[in-house]
Amino acid sequence: MDNYNIKLDRPKLTSEEIVQRKDFDTLMNNHEIIKRPFRKSPWFFGVTGMATIGLLLGGVYTFTSSSHKPEEQALQIVKNDSPKLEAKLVSLEVMEPAPEKVLAMQSPHENKRELKKVKNEKKNNYDNTNTLIENTVKPMVEEPAVQKEKKPSEPLDKSANVRSGYLDNHPRINGKIGGKLKMSEVENNFNILTDSEIEVLSFELHVVTEFGAKVYQNNSNALTNEMKNAILKQGVNSEIYFENIQGDVGGGKKMRLSPLKYSLSK
Amino acid sequence: MPINPIYHHTEEKLKEELLWVQAAQKNPKRFAPLYDKYYEQIFRYIYQRMDDKELAFDVTSQVFLKAMNNIERYEYRGVPFSSWLYRIAKSEVYQSFRDKKAKRTVSIESFQLEGMIEEWEEDRTEDNRKVLLSIIGGLKEEEVQLVEMRYFEKRSYREIGEILELTENNAKVKTHRIINKMKKIYRKSYGQL
Structure with a gap:
């Protein structure tokens, strides 16, 4: 139960x-309410009406706020587009001439990396500094730079200034602006020269040893014995770097020339 | 045993009803003839199983609303439209029990109990009626449905089968098994008295 x-x-x-209790009309009404599509219900007009008013108000507000303060917008754009200040500070620091110094007592691999970093910083500095004096800037020649590189072993001819282009101001060792440097060439000594009237006043030699990177400085365009010994101690395929090469363009004006990089060979 | 005559339709009546259904599928306003025809039947079916009269009216309205909303899905299977309505009603009644946490009601007339006792060739005493009520109260839901439809609502096995989604023969076999089970319990209880 x-x-x-x-x-x-x-x-x-x-x-x-x-x-x-039968009431078909009520049943019919209830059926219509359930089956009525949303677009025909009062809710549809309420929701869409509110959404439209919201959009209109939003649009009006956006329009008025943007038209009243154009100077603020401009200031914001300038703020967003301006470069970072740190970049300039770094370049100024690197500009100072560095005496011979040991960068770090680290492993050769790390030293190499450190040296590359220093080099890159200096390159950036170089790029950011106007090293060319207006008077000495010569028009670009049609002959491309690659063609010049193909004949590095040609004897230097200062009178060849006539083929002057921007590579004429590039420092060279035995006519080469990079690539391989033979041990025999080092043993025979060399000078850093340019194809133009610019005379090299000073330069730095960067070598990487097992005790760290070493920097040698000389106030002439010639290799010192200390530098020569340091290079000869490097093995074949090692890389040496000539940085901070200062040149005299005449009239007491100095300019910094492009750095050099060589790979040692037999 | 006399059975409910409303359910049994002639072929013509079934065809006429099908036309009403097809019209209602096209236009819900044409559902009115079906509503008028079956409202009382469906209400009585629901009220038979519910204690609250008002709730029974509400559930009846709900049944017709569901039928109207889903009439497009109705498929004619050669049986009266009411079998589909009964199935909806059954589902709505049990849903209402779940919602209200109410007990299912079984409405029985005294003469119906006495008719069962007579069939079992027993005396129509007050004690026997009490024992029979106690046996009905102990049956499972499915068993009560079959006994209720067959003995208290006087439905044919065919109609029972259509409402409960059984074959006519299966409804018959199941009902006989329940009656035999009830007889056994009755005789066992009678012996103990």
């Missing part, structure tokens, strides 16, 4: 009583 609520002889409802 517990499972169900058993009703014995419950009073019966008459058909009239049941039929009285």
Whole structure:
């Protein structure tokens, strides 16, 4: 008996009583409400109306705020586009001439990396500094730089200034602006020269030893014995760097020339 | 045993009803004839299983609303439209029990109990009626449904099968098994009295 609520002889409802409760119109209305698409319901107009008003207000606000303060916007653009200040500070620091110094007592690999870093910084400095004096800038020649590199072993001819181009101001060792430098060439000594009237006044030699990177400085365009010994101690395929090469362009004016990099060979 | 005559339709009546259904599928306003025809039947089916009259009216409205909303899915299977309505009603009644946490009601007339006792060739005493009520109260839901439809609502096995989604024969076999089970319990209880 517990499972169900058993009703014995419950009073019966008459058909009239049941039929009285029939209401097809209400049923139809309820059906239409359920089946009515959202676009036809009052909610649709409410939601879309509110959204439209919101968009309009947003648009008006944006328009008015942007038209009243153009100078603020311009200032913001300038702030966003201006370069970082640190870059200039770094370049100024590197400009100072460095005496012979040991950069670090580290492993050769790390020293090499350190040296490259120093070199890059100096390169950046070089790039940022106007090393060419207006008077000495000569028009670009049609002959490309690569063609000049193809004949590095040609004897230097200062009168060859006539083929002047921007490479004429480039320092060279035995006519080469890079690539391989033979041990025999080092043993025979060499000078750093240019194809133009510019005379090299001083330069730095950077070599990487097992004790760290070493920098030698000389106030002439010639190799010193100390430098020569340091280079000869380097093995074949080692790299040597000539940095901070200062040149005299005449009239007491100095300019910094492009750095050099050579790989040692037999 | 007399059975409910409303359910049994002639072929003509079934065809007429199908036309009403097809019209209602095209236009919901044409659902009215079906609503008028089956409202009372469906209400009585629901009220038979519910204690609260008002709730029974609400559930009836819900059944017709669901039928109207889903009439496009209705498929004619050669049986009266009411079998589909009964299935919706059954589902809604059980949903209402779950929502209200109410017990299912079984409405029985005294003469119906006495008719069962007579069939079992027993005396129509007050004690026997109490024992039979106690046996009905202990049946499972599925068993009560079959006994209720067959003995208290006087439905044919075919109609029972269509409402409960059984074959006519299966409904018949299941009902006989339940009656035999009830008889056994009855005789066992009678012996103990």
